[in-house]
Amino acid sequence: MPGYRRWLLLRAGGVVFVLWAAATITFFALRLIPGDPAEAILGGPGSQAGPEALEQVRREYGLDQPLVVQYLTYLGRLVTGDLGQSYSLHKPVATAIGEQFGATLTLALCSLVLAWALACGLAAWSVRGGRVAWAIGSGLELVAAAVPHFWLATVLILFFSLTLGILPPVSVPGPLGIVLPALTMAIPLAGFLGQVMRESLLTAMESPFVTTARARGESEVRIFWRHTLRHAAIPAIGLSGWAFGSLISGAVVVESVFARQGLGRSLLSAVQLRDVTLVTGIVLVVALAYTVMTLVTDLADRAVDPRRRAVVE
Amino acid sequence: MPSRRFSRPRAAVVVTAAVALLLAACSPGGGTASEPSSEPVAGGTLTYASGDAEPSCLDPHVGGNYPQALIATQYLESLVSLDDDGEVIPWLATEWTESDDGMAWEFSLRDDVTFTDGTPFDAAAVAANIAHVQDPATASSTGYLALAKITDVVAVDDHTVRLELSAPDSALLESLSQVWVAMESPKALERSQEDNCAAPVGTGPFVVDEWERQDSVTLVRNDDYNSPPADAEGTGLPYLDSIVWRFIPDSASRYAALQSGEAQVIDNAQPDTIKSAESDDAIEELDAPRPGASNRIELNSGKAPFDDERVREAFIRSVNVDDGIQSLFFGTAERSYSPLSSVEPLGLSLPDLFTVDTDAAANLLDEAGWAERDADGYRVKDGKRLTLDFPVSTNQSIPAEQSLFEQIQADAKTAGFEVNLHPLDLSSWYGALAENDYDLVSAPYTKVGPDVLRILYHSDSITPAPSGYFANLAQVDDAALDDLLTRASATSNADDRESMYEQAQRIVLDGYYILPLYDQQNHFLYSSAVQGLRAMPTVSTPTFAGAWLVS
Numbered sequence: 001m002p003g004y005r006r007w008l009l010l011r012a013g014g015v016v017f018v019l020w021a022a023a024t025i026t027f028f029a030l031r032l033i034p035g036d037p038a039e040a041i042l043g044g045p046g047s048q049a050g051p052e053a054l055e056q057v058r059r060e061y062g063l064d065q066p067l068v069v070q071y072l073t074y075l076g077r078l079v080t081g082d083l084g085q086s087y088s089l090h091k092p093v094a095t096a097i098g099e100q101f102g103a104t105l106t107l108a109l110c111s112l113v114l115a116w117a118l119a120c121g122l123a124a125w126s127v128r129g130g131r132v133a134w135a136i137g138s139g140l141e142l143v144a145a146a147v148p149h150f151w152l153a154t155v156l157i158l159f160f161s162l163t164l165g166i167l168p169p170v171s172v173p174g175p176l177g178i179v180l181p182a183l184t185m186a187i188p189l190a191g192f193l194g195q196v197m198r199e200s201l202l203t204a205m206e207s208p209f210v211t212t213a214r215a216r217g218e219s220e221v222r223i224f225w226r227h228t229l230r231h232a233a234i235p236a237i238g239l240s241g242w243a244f245g246s247l248i249s250g251a252v253v254v255e256s257v258f259a260r261q262g263l264g265r266s267l268l269s270a271v272q273l274r275d276v277t278l279v280t281g282i283v284l285v286v287a288l289a290y291t292v293m294t295l296v297t298d299l300a301d302r303a304v305d306p307r308r309r310a311v312v313e
Numbered sequence: 314m315p316s317r318r319f320s321r322p323r324a325a326v327v328v329t330a331a332v333a334l335l336l337a338a339c340s341p342g343g344g345t346a347s348e349p350s351s352e353p354v355a356g357g358t359l360t361y362a363s364g365d366a367e368p369s370c371l372d373p374h375v376g377g378n379y380p381q382a383l384i385a386t387q388y389l390e391s392l393v394s395l396d397d398d399g400e401v402i403p404w405l406a407t408e409w410t411e412s413d414d415g416m417a418w419e420f421s422l423r424d425d426v427t428f429t430d431g432t433p434f435d436a437a438a439v440a441a442n443i444a445h446v447q448d449p450a451t452a453s454s455t456g457y458l459a460l461a462k463i464t465d466v467v468a469v470d471d472h473t474v475r476l477e478l479s480a481p482d483s484a485l486l487e488s489l490s491q492v493w494v495a496m497e498s499p500k501a502l503e504r505s506q507e508d509n510c511a512a513p514v515g516t517g518p519f520v521v522d523e524w525e526r527q528d529s530v531t532l533v534r535n536d537d538y539n540s541p542p543a544d545a546e547g548t549g550l551p552y553l554d555s556i557v558w559r560f561i562p563d564s565a566s567r568y569a570a571l572q573s574g575e576a577q578v579i580d581n582a583q584p585d586t587i588k589s590a591e592s593d594d595a596i597e598e599l600d601a602p603r604p605g606a607s608n609r610i611e612l613n614s615g616k617a618p619f620d621d622e623r624v625r626e627a628f629i630r631s632v633n634v635d636d637g638i639q640s641l642f643f644g645t646a647e648r649s650y651s652p653l654s655s656v657e658p659l660g661l662s663l664p665d666l667f668t669v670d671t672d673a674a675a676n677l678l679d680e681a682g683w684a685e686r687d688a689d690g691y692r693v694k695d696g697k698r699l700t701l702d703f704p705v706s707t708n709q710s711i712p713a714e715q716s717l718f719e720q721i722q723a724d725a726k727t728a729g730f731e732v733n734l735h736p737l738d739l740s741s742w743y744g745a746l747a748e749n750d751y752d753l754v755s756a757p758y759t760k761v762g763p764d765v766l767r768i769l770y771h772s773d774s775i776t777p778a779p780s781g782y783f784a785n786l787a788q789v790d791d792a793a794l795d796d797l798l799t800r801a802s803a804t805s806n807a808d809d810r811e812s813m814y815e816q817a818q819r820i821v822l823d824g825y826y827i828l829p830l831y832d833q834q835n836h837f838l839y840s841s842a843v844q845g846l847r848a849m850p851t852v853s854t855p856t857f858a859g860a861w862l863v864s
Contacts, residue, residue, distance in 0.1 A: 011419075033806075056449040063382045075782065090510050099526050169569035170362075170561055171528075200504050259561035261361075261527045261571075269366055274740045 005135065006169040017289045023078060026280045027071055030271070039064055040205055061087050074277070084277035085286070088270060093281035096266065104255070104262040108247040111185035112240065118190035119236070120229065127205075127224045138198060144191025150249050151259040153184045160179055173262040181258045185250045189243055195231040196239060204231035234305050241294035246285050317578060330734035353552050353845060357862040360557045362567050364581030366708075367560040370510035371521060371530065377455025377493040379603075379759060379852075383556055383580065386854040387532055388429075389495035389515035392420060392439070393486055394542035395761065395850040398674040399658040401486045402543040405434060405496055405516065415481025415805050422472040428498035428539045430514045435578075436468035441499035451506075458768070481803040483810055487762030490851045516540050518551040518858040541858055544850075552845070552861035568838070571596065577862070578855070579841050582836040586714050587643040588643040590838050597841050599855065600645075601848035602832035604656050605760040606769060607649040608673075608714075610721075610828040613752050615775065615788030618699060625825035627677040628701075630670045631728035637720040641713045644688070646831040652766060652821050654832050656853070659763045659811055667828070674728050676690050683729065692729035700731045703754040704745040706734050709757055717830070718755075746786065752785050757833050761851055763814045769797040770821055787826040794820045 007187050040055045058064040062073065079086055083093035119141075126137030160180060161169035171177040204210065205228055251264030263282050269279040365380035373381040373389070392406040406420040426434040443466050446456040462485070465477040478485070488494065490843070501514035512521040518541075519532040533555045559576065561567040568586045570576040572593075582590070582598070590596040618624045638648055650667055653660035678684070683692040683699050692699040705718055715736070721731040737745060743752055758765055768774055772795050774785035794817055801813035821827060835853050839846060845859040 057452055088376075090370055090507050100406060124382070151786050154565055161573050162571055165573065169577050170559070170566055172575065188808070257563045257566050259528075259559060259566060261525070265527050265562075272366075272738050272740070273369075 002164065011295060015295075018287055018291055019279040019284055022283050023075070023262070023280050024071075026283045027276060028067075028076060030274060030276045030279055031067055031070075031078045031234070057087070059294060061085070068124070074280070078284075083281040086275055086281075087277040088273040088275040089277060093277050096278060097263065097281055097285055100261055100263045100266050102226060103249075103260060104248065104251050104264060105289075106256070107178065107181055107185070107251060107260065107262060108244060111189065111242060111247050113248075114182050114186035115189035115193055115243070118186060119193040122190070122194055123201060123229070124221060124224055127201070127228075128221050137194070141191040141194040141198065144187050147188055149184055149253045150257060152187060153180070153254060156180050156184055157257075169258075177258075177260075181254050181260055184254050184257075185247055188250075189247065193236045193239065193243070196236045197229075200235055201228055201232035204228040209230075230304060234301065237297055237300050237304060239297075240300075241290065241297040242295040245286070245290040248289065318576060335496040335847060336565075347662075348541070352393060353861040354864060355552045355632060355861065356554050357552075358555045359553050359578065359620075359843065359857065359862060360559060360570075360576045360859065361857075362559045362561045362576035362579045363563060363569050364562060364567055364579070365560070366562070367527060370506075372497065372509050372513040372522065373493045373495065374442075374451055374497070376455050376461060377453055377457075379854075381494075382492045382674075382852050383854045384530060384532075385417055385492050385495060385513070385515075385854050386517075386559075386849060386852075387519045387858075388517040388521055388535075389492055389497060389513065389544075390517050390540060391495045391851070392422075392489045394490050394544065395487075396544045397850050399656075399850065401490065402700070403542055404490075404542040405540060408487070411789050415803065416478050418476045418478070418485060419469065420474050421478070422474060423573050424472045425517050425742075427537065428501070429535055429537070430498050430501055430522045430559070432498045432500045432514075434496065434516055435471050436474040438496060438499045439474045440468060441502055442494070442496050445497070445502050446494055451470060451800055451809070453493075455491075455760075456493040459491060459494055472642045481805065483802055484496040484762050484764035485762065488760075491761055492849075492852060492854065516812060518856075519553075519556060522555070524786055527560065527761055530561070532556040532558060537832045538858075546845075550835055553857060556857055557607050569618065571838055571840065574840070576782055578839040578846070580835075580837050580855075583711060584642040584645045587838065595841050597839050597843075598725055599833045599837040599839065600853070601759050601837065601853040602654055602656050603759045603835050603853045604654050604762070604851070605765040605833070607651055607654050607660075607760040608755060608757060608830045608833050609649070609652065610753055610830065611757050612785065613754070613785040613788055614824075614827070616748055616749065616752075616824055617792070618681075618701075619752055621681050622825060623677040623681040624683070624699075624743045627674040627681070627728065628715060628725065628730060629667060629825050630674040630677070632721045632724040632728070632828070633669045634667075634717070634721065634828065637717045638831060641716050645836065646834055649829040649831050650822075651765060652769070652818050653831055656832070656850075657763055661815050663819070663822045666822055666825070671728060676687060678729060686729055689719075689731075690726070690729065691731045698731055699732065700737065701725070702733050702745075702750060704735045704737050704742050704751050705755070706742040708739045708742075710755060714755070714830075746783075755830070758784065759833065759852060762800055763810075765804050765816065766817055766821070770817070770826075771795050771798045787821075789821060789824065789826050791820060791824070 012236065038054045062070055074084065086096050089096050096270045106284050126133040157169040157180065160167040167180050168177060171181065210223055210227060213227060251262055254263040254270050255264040256268060267279065267282045270282065323438060345843055359580055363380065365383065368381045368384065370376060371384060373385040382761035390405055392404060393401050394404045394465060396402050403428060406422055408635060409420045411418050422436060422439065423434065426451055428434060443460060443463055445451055446453045446460055462478045462480055462482045464479045465476065467475040469475050470658060495515060501509060511524055518538045520535050522531045522533045523693055524530045528767065534551050534553060536550065538550055543698045552589050561570055564583045564586065567579045571579045591815060612619045612625045613630065614625065626727045635648055638646055649655065650662040650664040651660045653712065685693050687693050718734055722734055725732045735745065753824065758769060760768065768784050770785055770789045772785065774783055775788050775790060776783065797813045797817045801810050801817065827834050837855055842863045844861050844863060846855055848855050
């Protein structure tokens with residue numbers, strides 16, 4: 001299958017290019033903003049760094065070198081798999097990311113699954129319920145897709161933690177702690193997935209094979225799960241790679257609000273502290289996860305839609 | 314997706330309705346505070362939720378900021394402490410004498426204290442700690458500055474240590490009381506910085522047990538604890554089994570965690586939260602203004618237009634700060650008229666200098682040559698608009714303070730000043746200061762004692778460090794003031810010191826270099842189940858050494 005191999009090679013090249021571009025843009029963007037990283041490392045409110053301390057920090061982290069030298073040194077180390085040393089955490093970047101990545105991945109995957117469940121559930125309900133249900137479902141999706149994470153998080157905390165008192169307002173060990181953060185990220189995504197599904201659902205429902213199925217006497221719900229969902233899901237699956245990326249960026253807000261461990265919080269504090277190596281490291285890991293996820297969705301797309309297999313192979 | 318365009322108004326309606334429903338559903342939780350029992354109860358785990366950034370190092374020698382001080386207060390102790398009146402009292406040192414020429418201090422140390430790794434506390438430990446803070450490899454900033462005048466540490470005997478100075482230092486004891494120069498086990502200090510940052514070893518009531526990054530630090534009771542400061546009630550062991558120190562950056566989540574019982578103590582309580590907690594019997598407040606400088610706006614006298622004192626006075630006379638503080642802080646912050654915090658015994662307050670007088674301000678601006686106004690109503694001189702750049706650190710200024718700056722901006726506009734607020738993250742903010750790219754700025758500074766005035770207003774502090782950062786942001790350059798501050802930091806006569814610091818503050822206030830706002834706000838909210846909590850009179854960090862939980 002030369003076509004398939006070429007496709008795979010192209011994709012792999014694309015991954016490398018994305019990673020390089022992400023590292024380069026992040027590196028320079030952070031270094032071109034005014035502000036001295038050495039001061040940020042030592043400083044902070046109410047402290048005045050001594051000149052010796054600053055010199056020491058500059059030497060230790062190579063900040064006294066020209067920017068281009070710092071960049072090339074950095075790229076050279078990246079190629080060998082060394083993400084460098086985080087100066088805001090006093091530890092290797094790889095270790096710092098390793099400690100936090102699991103939490104974010106768990107959150108993102110839980111949210112993705114929950115979002116799909118919510119989107120399919122709502123779609124199934126609104127197919128069965130007729131015109132009114134369709135309108136309500138569509139309205140809910142619009143609202144869900146529009147709400148910002150920080151607002152939704154606050155509302156969910158107010159309702160589930162302070163009013164009902166059944167879920168903790170901040171992350172705690174165990175499965176209970178992940179419910180509200182995952183829900184916060186899943187609801188807007190479900191709204192978005194639902195909207196995308198709905199359009200193709202509409203097209204599919206008017207296609208001849210559905211008419212045939214109806215003529216056979218199949219119920220609307222059965223038609224939905226057996227036939228139309230497959231059609232409706234294709235564009236939404238294509239979006240799951242993108243959705244995964246958006247979940248990781250959503251984690252910045254959600255992890256902070258719920259005080260959860262994770263890369264999003266690391267990223268936020270690293271940006272504020274101008275910890276270039278840590279920011280770049282996180283961006284690289286996220287870019288990698290994103291490209292891998294896109295690859296996976298492409299494969300999933302083929303699995304769901306036999307026509308795609310025929311076209312590419 | 315064209316449908317999005319239509320969704321907005323509909324979404325707004327639904328969202329508004331949802332909020333209304335939710336708010337209606339959230340009736341205020343009835344406060345059923347149990348009667349505080351007077352007998353302390355041992356045991357239990359307390360959860361502390363901090364709104365500050367998680368420290369990158371738990372050893373406050375490294376760097377040296379307030380979040381580090383907050384947590385390190387639980388496991389590290391200093392040579393001396395302060396009592397509620399600001400008097401220096403014994404802690405790990407039992408007594409001390411200053412040599413006649415002020416060039417050396419001798420401290421007698423307690424001989425019955427051990428660090429939690431078993432290392433004895435002695436003169437060699439003091440020497441190792443001072444060396445650690447002064448070692449450039451430690452990258453200490455706050456502690457380094459506090460110990461700057463110490464040139465040598467001599468162990469006279471096992472439990473007597475002599476500090477030799479480069480110049481007399483009347484602030485030495487106050488400096489040593491700060492947790493940024495607290496005593497750590499010399500054996501532990503020999504480990505790598507990464508290890509020492511993860512679990513510093515002290516003599517304090519608690520011990521660092523585990524640090525789960527971006528989640529929590531677990532502190533457990535020091536079962537051999539025997540070294541509380543001289544003003545502590547009781548000498549016994551801490552009551553709590555452990556403290557879980559969490560980091561919850563979002564203010565609303567932090568308060569929700571307190572309300573729902575996930576946390577028993579929270580810091581960085583915002584004005585609106587404090588206000589709403591007032592009506593909740595199950596929640597108490599601890600207001601512990603930080604020592605050192607008050608929160609104030611510095612007027613950059615180092616360049617136009619504020620190099621003209623008349624323009625500075627005009628600005629200060631034009632803006633109504635009182636009303637803004639009232640409405641934005643809900644009565645939780647009291648207006649300050651001093652360069653120093655209200656907890657500093659030597660603080661001088663001159664309210665008369667800060668009464669609003671827009672007519673006088675207008676006359677001053679006319680005199681200073683800013684007589685004309687342009688089409689937008691701003692004053693101009695030689696075709697140049699009266700513009701002020703105000704970089705605002707969004708890390709340091711809480712939302713209420715940022716709103717206050719906006720009100721000041723509006724007041725100043727009426728008077729003909731164009732104030733440009735620039736919200737910046739910490740590094741960019743440092744950058745703007747280093748470039749001298751500001752006319753107004755507000756920067757906190759925490760330090761025990763009036764010597765903070767020397768750091769903030771001595772002309773030496775205009776000379777930037779190699780990084781470009783400098784502490785004298787008002788760029789006050791006054792020989793008489795320099796002389797007063799230098800002599801005050803060297804004198805050992807308490808009356809002279811008091812009088813010199815008073816004159817120094819008068820120069821700063823009279824010269825309209827600063828617009829004091831309020832103390833550095835430091836509000837804690839805690840469950841009424843927590844008893845025996847107090848703030849250290851040194852840097853106002855809460856201590857749990859004598860705290861217990863009512864079951």
